[in-house]
Amino acid sequence: MEYVISFIIGVISLIKFTYAQNGKVIKLPTPSFKSSISIEEALLYRRSKRFYKDLPLTTQELSQILWASQGISDSDYKFRTCPSAGALYPLEVYISILKVEGIESGIYKYTPEKHEIIQLYKNHKRDELYEASLKQEWVKWAPVVLIICASFYKTKARYGERGIRYIYIETGHCAQNIYLQCVSLGLGTVAVGAFDDDEISKILNLPKFEIPTYLMPIGKI
Numbered sequence: 001m002e003y004v005i006s007f008i009i010g011v012i013s014l015i016k017f018t019y020a021q022n023g024k025v026i027k028l029p030t031p032s033f034k035s036s037i038s039i040e041e042a043l044l045y046r047r048s049k050r051f052y053k054d055l056p057l058t059t060q061e062l063s064q065i066l067w068a069s070q071g072i073s074d075s076d077y078k079f080r081t082c083p084s085a086g087a088l089y090p091l092e093v094y095i096s097i098l099k100v101e102g103i104e105s106g107i108y109k110y111t112p113e114k115h116e117i118i119q120l121y122k123n124h125k126r127d128e129l130y131e132a133s134l135k136q137e138w139v140k141w142a143p144v145v146l147i148i149c150a151s152f153y154k155t156k157a158r159y160g161e162r163g164i165r166y167i168y169i170e171t172g173h174c175a176q177n178i179y180l181q182c183v184s185l186g187l188g189t190v191a192v193g194a195f196d197d198d199e200i201s202k203i204l205n206l207p208k209f210e211i212p213t214y215l216m217p218i219g220k221i
């Protein structure tokens with residue numbers, strides 16, 4: 001019963017959040033499914049990178065990274081690049097854009113089904129994100145920071161307390177995809193787990209039951 005109520009509250013809060021957004025929608029270019037680097041090389045060269053060149057990412061690079069994070073890989077069944085317990089897909093990817101060619105800075109949210117991003121705020125909120133992540137410099141200066149969040153109500157409604165475990169496992173799948181995609185694109189990233197959950201939730205004005213699980217700054221190296 002507790003889970004059913006939490007599911008209903010979660011859905012209402014998500015609907016309210018979605019309707020509150022009327023930001024600009026940006027259709028992303030189609031991602032590429034070919035690479036000059038093998039999966040073995042990507043695994044070999046994957047390293048956490050915390051310092052980036054002061055250069056913007058391209059929209060193609062942003063498109064590729066978001067597709068790797070949660071993109072649709074089977075349009076018939078809406079399966080994604082990451083596995084998900086019960087195919088519930090509780091992860092939501094937010095993007096703080098400081099510098100991407102052709103895209104205004106701000107905070108955006110990724111819509112996997114349409115492969116587009118929607119602007120939520122015109123402010124990239126980097127100073128606040130930096131403070132909320134214990135003053136980690138890479139969060140402040142990276143051209144792009146992905147903020148992976150999870151709708152706990154979705155997975156808990158089906159799996160109860162075990163759903164919490166599944167959320168963190170799924171976040172790991174998503175982060176590893178982003179790491180490997182970055183290697184393939186010649187970009188660097190680092191999985192940032194040290195941050196204040198409540199502060200990040202306030203900065204993004206997250207719907208109730210959506211909780212941040214990882215920050216991933218990304219830039220050219």
Ligand SMILES: Cc1cc2nc3c(=O)[nH]c(=O)nc-3n(C[C@H](O)[C@H](O)[C@H](O)COP(=O)(O)O)c2cc1C
Binds near residue numbers: 046047050136190195
């Ligand atoms: C759960 C988790 C949390 C992490 N949190 C941070 C963090 O807050 N800041 C940071 O700079 N690196 C963070 N890291 C990255 C680790 O420091 C890094 O993976 C480790 O030093 C091994 O280096 P490698 O990733 O280059 O192999 C985190 C990694 C994991 C798996």
